[in-house]
Amino acid sequence: ETGVTQSPTHLIKTRGQQVTLRCSSQSGHNTVSWYQQALGQGPQFIFQYYREEENGRGNFPPRFSGLQFPNYSSELNVNALELDDSALYLCASSLGFGSGGYGYTFGSGTRLTVV
């Protein structure tokens, strides 16, 4: 049973650019959630995808968008990058939507640095 895989592990972007982060969910999981973890903070919910539809969104602007594919993998896209977007982006998969009653499995994250 494979866990959650995120790519890339690190990347550096320039302010104003666009970035795409990728996540492969754990085998058998049909829900993917994305979280942003700024330095020294706890993770903040960005959005959740269930069966290719957005199932909830946190307090993030529209330049944060996502996709979920038929194989339940997911992408997080961020347009017009700002310095404050520098953070660790975590993907979590689960079986069933909701906030964890089924249990989340987190990936190791993508460290994004915006310069």
Added chain:
Amino acid sequence: AQSVTQLDSQVPVFEEAPVELRCNYSSSVSVYLFWYVQYPNQGLQLLLKYLSGSTLVKGINGFEAEFNKSQTSFHLRKPSVHISDTAEYFCAMGGGSEKLVFGKGTKLTVNP
């Protein structure tokens, strides 16, 4: 609004000593509660979770937590810590919506 407060940002302890990491939550609905551990440059690993039933929850690596509804707390404990327990620990809450709400974390440092 739901919120999670971790009362200590840093906790230093000596090896083989007991430790308690404190977590309080605020919610108007029934909750699920979790503790996660994060080692440097890694993602989050689930230590334990409370969904319902017994208020004393046992997790991996010898950790346990007790759900106290009247005090809205979910403190994490370990009777004897090891150097390898050095990490950041996050308390999280779910149940009111699709998201988990996390605390700001507690850095546990175990000294020899």
